[in-house]
Amino acid sequence: MTRAVARACTNIALVKYWGKRDLALNLPAAGSFSVTLEGLHTTTSVELAAGNDQLVLNGVEDRAALAKARPVIDRVRALSGSRAALRIRSENSFPTAAGLASSASGLAALALAASRTVGLALAPAELSALARLGSGSACRSVLGGYVEWRAGVARDGSDSHALPFRPPEHWDLRCLVAVVSEAAKPTGSTSGMIVTATSSPYHAAFLATVDEDLVAAREAVAARDLGALRRVAERSCLRMHAAMLAGEPPLLYLRPESWAVIEEARRLQRAGVPLFFTADAGPNLKLFCEPDAEPAVARALQALPVVRRTLSARPGPAAAVLEEEP
Ligand code: PMV
Numbered sequence: 001m002t003r004a005v006a007r008a009c010t011n012i013a014l015v016k017y018w019g020k021r022d023l024a025l026n027l028p029a030a031g032s033f034s035v036t037l038e039g040l041h042t043t044t045s046v047e048l049a050a051g052n053d054q055l056v057l058n059g060v061e062d063r064a065a066l067a068k069a070r071p072v073i074d075r076v077r078a079l080s081g082s083r084a085a086l087r088i089r090s091e092n093s094f095p096t097a098a099g100l101a102s103s104a105s106g107l108a109a110l111a112l113a114a115s116r117t118v119g120l121a122l123a124p125a126e127l128s129a130l131a132r133l134g135s136g137s138a139c140r141s142v143l144g145g146y147v148e149w150r151a152g153v154a155r156d157g158s159d160s161h162a163l164p165f166r167p168p169e170h171w172d173l174r175c176l177v178a179v180v181s182e183a184a185k186p187t188g189s190t191s192g193m194i195v196t197a198t199s200s201p202y203h204a205a206f207l208a209t210v211d212e213d214l215v216a217a218r219e220a221v222a223a224r225d226l227g228a229l230r231r232v233a234e235r236s237c238l239r240m241h242a243a244m245l246a247g248e249p250p251l252l253y254l255r256p257e258s259w260a261v262i263e264e265a266r267r268l269q270r271a272g273v274p275l276f277f278t279a280d281a282g283p284n285l286k287l288f289c290e291p292d293a294e295p296a297v298a299r300a301l302q303a304l305p306v307v308r309r310t311l312s313a314r315p316g317p318a319a320a321v322l323e324e325e326p
Contacts, residue, residue, distance in 0.1 A: 008108035038316025107134030230276035
């Protein structure tokens, strides 16, 4: 191919990944479990070019994004034997760097578009391991619906990739993102994970809970049991943040506005609205509910002064090629 365009959706972890056993290969210290979200996606085109690699993100040349993409680009060239430079154009359908895991959709779309451009047809597990080199959580965005990332044991990372658990149509959940800030997060996930792993006495305790949370998440999703998924998703999120808070320096990704949204979620739960919340390495909360509760949850969020806007998403598809030019 001379050019390929691919799209990948972001994903939100229901059992969190926070900690690496290998920094260079983005191998996780434990497994994680996520749902891929339609509507919050990255579309990436990759062309073979002369000169140097270039990455334009949302219309602006972005060297930091290129640095993050470097391990994926280098692996694609090594696998294919191609020496051509890559010209990459990427557009997000949602705000970059606002705790919405734009790196997950971005690196998954890049892995697919770049591998096709150089003529590689990778199996899903190989594509997932390729995306993982750019950003750990990107390995989950290669697949659609409900996804598990097995930590793996191999030192080369060959068995550390995402696996499909249930397709998107298995359970129509809605995810409402309560955007309280669109500012870039102060501490990126890689440096944040290092701080937590090296200084938080609670990091080992968090990691020790992951395996049983994975079992509980699989059971809750298989049974479409929102109450059971609430218990596991909220405790995984809060235990991850507890570990983050207990490091030196402490990582305060949740801001007062985030806690106001958590309080509102808990008020709605007490009023009988079935929902759960989760949050990642940023201040924006994600509230999950079934479709019939979505209007009430959206109204309650929009009425909160701290919420600038809400985004709505549902379980979405695997990464896909949109266009290919021979
Ligand atoms: O893949 P990274 O390096 O962006 O890390 C993602 C970390 C969390 O979003 C906080 C948790 C997760 O499992 O996605």
